[in-house]
Amino acid sequence: MIDKIAHRGPDEVHVTTLADAPVTMAHCRLSIIGTEDGAQPIRQAGNMLVANGEIYNHADLRAILGEAAFETASDSETILHLFRSGRSRWIDRLDGMFAFVLATKDRIIATRDPLGIKPLYVANMGGGAIFASELKAFDGVPVDGIEAIPPGHLIDSRDGWRQWYRTPQGAASAEPGFDIGRASRELRLVLEAAVAKWMVADVEVGSFLSGGLDSSIIAAIAQKVRLAQGLGPLKTFAVGTDGSPDLRAARAVAAHIGADHHEAVFTAQDVVGALPHVIYHLESADVDLVRSALPTLFAARLARAQVKAVLTGEGADELFAGYTYHHGYADDPRALADELTRSLGTMHNINLQRVDRVTMSESLEARTPFLDRDLIDFAQSIPAELKMRHTDPEARDATGPTTEKWILRKACEDLLPADLVWRKKAQFDEGSGTVDALSGALASLIDGPVNRQSEGALYERILGETYADPDRILAAAGTWEADRVLGG
Template identity: 45%
Template sequence: MCGIVAWFSSSPGPELPETGREMLNRIVHRGPDESGQAPVGDKTWLGHNRLSIVGLADGAQPLAGPRGWAMVCNGEIYNDAQLRKSLRQYRFGTGSDNESALALLAEHGPQALDRLQGMWALCAATPDGRFVAARDRLGIKPLYWAETDGTVLFASEMRAFPIEVQPLVAAFPPGCWWTPEDGLVRFAEAVTPAEVDARDTERRTREVLVDSVLRHLMADVEVGVFLSGGLDSSVVAAVAAQEYARRGARLKTFSVGTEDSPDLAAAREVARFLGTDHHEAVFDTAQAIDVVDDVVASVESFDAGLIRSAVPNWFLAELASRHVKAVLTGEGADELFAGYGYYHEQHPAPGALRRELVRTVGLLHGLNLQRCDRVTMAHGLEARVPFLDTAVVTHAMSLPDEVKVLGPDGVEKSHLRRAFTGWLPGSILWRRKLEFGSGSGAEDLLTPYWERRVSDADLSANRDAQVRSKEELSYYRAFRRALPRIRPRSVLTRFAVA
């Protein structure tokens, strides 16, 4: 996993290469292993900070391709092997999975990017002035951009942009590519419908998830699992632990919480059952408050729910980064299999549940995926999300609403639980959902702390900041300290999609 920076300018000035280098320096935490940069012709500059996961010896970027193509990419291409077989005319020069994205682009143009399976954001260019920027269909990997004085700047995080450009920064939309000639073009939707065999859907759900987890273990380094003790991360850990045992190794798992938090207890039970090499991070109020500024600056948001879960995630990523360079997480399962209570309370009409699930899957890039990426990358750790693999999303979103409604006992995600019967202890398989901020104990520490320290008058005086609570006001102030000129809740692009 990495951090990328690029700029394209029809009339570049002498200050732009230095601007690119300064932007790259601001996100060095995303790729502490090595840094690369290069001009491409006289209109483009590409920069890359690398966290080495695949192709350790020869995966430095910018990657070079035929006809002068050069590319920087942040991500993992999980169908790299299949793409290499289909691109036999292309002479691959490295073992980097990212090179298959460059090969696809160089041979078939940006129209072919929908063939990539994985999480990625890229910028590529040629010396004669061609330029392409693109982002995966769900926005699992971040990309931001801004246009100023005829120059378009790109970076993996908002904090990379010069302060004078920050008011212009917007999220590059998922599933789109951009060229100077064609503008912004959509190549893939977040959710693509497909026909599902109504027979034995639990078996098919299990098969598609097992296949995804195995592909997400692709790496030249050891991969661990974030284990909260909830259903989603426990399913991922169960599949990964079985694969590691087949290799004659023990999977490393990591959990976090306050001393008596339910997540820590549940994670221990799962780890014992699976026989993993388990590690814990325990935090208290003082430690949680102490990292809030760093967490808000990293997540680049002040949404209270997001920060409340990002704080324990910070300690978790810090712990895991001391043992592995990549982890699998359970992100996305709730949005695919209707894990949140409000889905069932507010969307009971036929078809309404699916519409809401499609909507929330499409918003993940600005919420949980943003938190997941930033907190892990702040510690030089790659987070992978097997539930959000294209095949899993397509399968899950094609299941009928009846499969995802609450079971007779009112437990959510009954279909997913039944699909993995026997893989986990019954107490975990049917454990009711707790959101991460609650299960880890962070909510019980943070919310009362800020309620005591922010007055009603102070909250009323700051309503124009779009904050909804005293806790959120505290995070908003930290957000302003870190990103003084970024537009709040900047998740929409200013550029029209063709």
């Protein structure tokens, strides 16, 4: 099983059995924090832990728990000490992106971060439980009932399932006297704190830069953080077809913020070669997910040659109403707020699955500061009518022009050129030129008409050829439009 997911951590691989207990754990490590002594599984006082991800408040937790108790510099060790402290709701004190399994002689605890940034699956085997970060680890293994541990949930062999985190419900309309300027200024401060927190590492952290609003905001703030720390310029990474809008925009943003910019061009032939890799690692044949995963793969390959971790702009569309279909909710802020809350809860097996699987296939850690818990709490308190806002606030009708992510643009308008801050959003697979390159690739791979149906069938066939039991994979795949809240 560990061999099948060894791409997630090529630095070290260890397999360990817990003494006097029927527990075996394996871990493949990508060393980011505690690079010298952070090997896993971690064993202490009869307990054993494997963890994936990063605990960004580990320094604060060390101070609270007592530095003397720690044996390593690893952020993951804080999980063990929190558990042993017996503190009420100890799991809720972890701030970051993580999935872990913790074992004692008579107990197993497994959990996943609030939004499901990091994956974790559980299955039954021989009367016991078996866990893995990716579905491919189970392929060919005689297990039953594979299921994803939901975001913000915990499974305890002693106490059963528990949901320890619930996404706060989004606000709809502004109360009388709501101060938009104050809200936008505070949003900026919360966002800056999130980026700084998610840059904590013992290795250099770069940033994806598509040239769109979200990645540009993250890169601009990250550059400020690095310069304030006396470090060199931020490394940024952009990909696209020759002459694509994303490459041009990213180049302009990088020049504006003074980044150390890197870019790569891909072709239709590159897409043909990448499809089997993308679909195998993505663990999905969803057409939209595959399309957006292709440029992510090329960006990950470019970045991994320079850094081990990158910042991304994922989560901004779900928090601030950035998708095209959100414009249909402009006159129903309550439905929009509910839809944003719903979509945040489904990111784990759609966009976050794409980012995690594709970047980790290249042994690169992707970090998503827009999904910081403090930022989520604050963003959800901002009225939805300020996220998808009528350009003319008095034109409250279905035909009036609307601007997506209005409050985010307002909060960050001094960071970037005005033509970027206020331009309309382009999908990553469109702006990078992936759609056009993919059209050329599909024509060489599909006999007959090329349409969405034949494209989906091709992806399912490719997936079926790479797995012994592809039905398991397809059964777990998420879809982009599942259970949308209907607007008025």
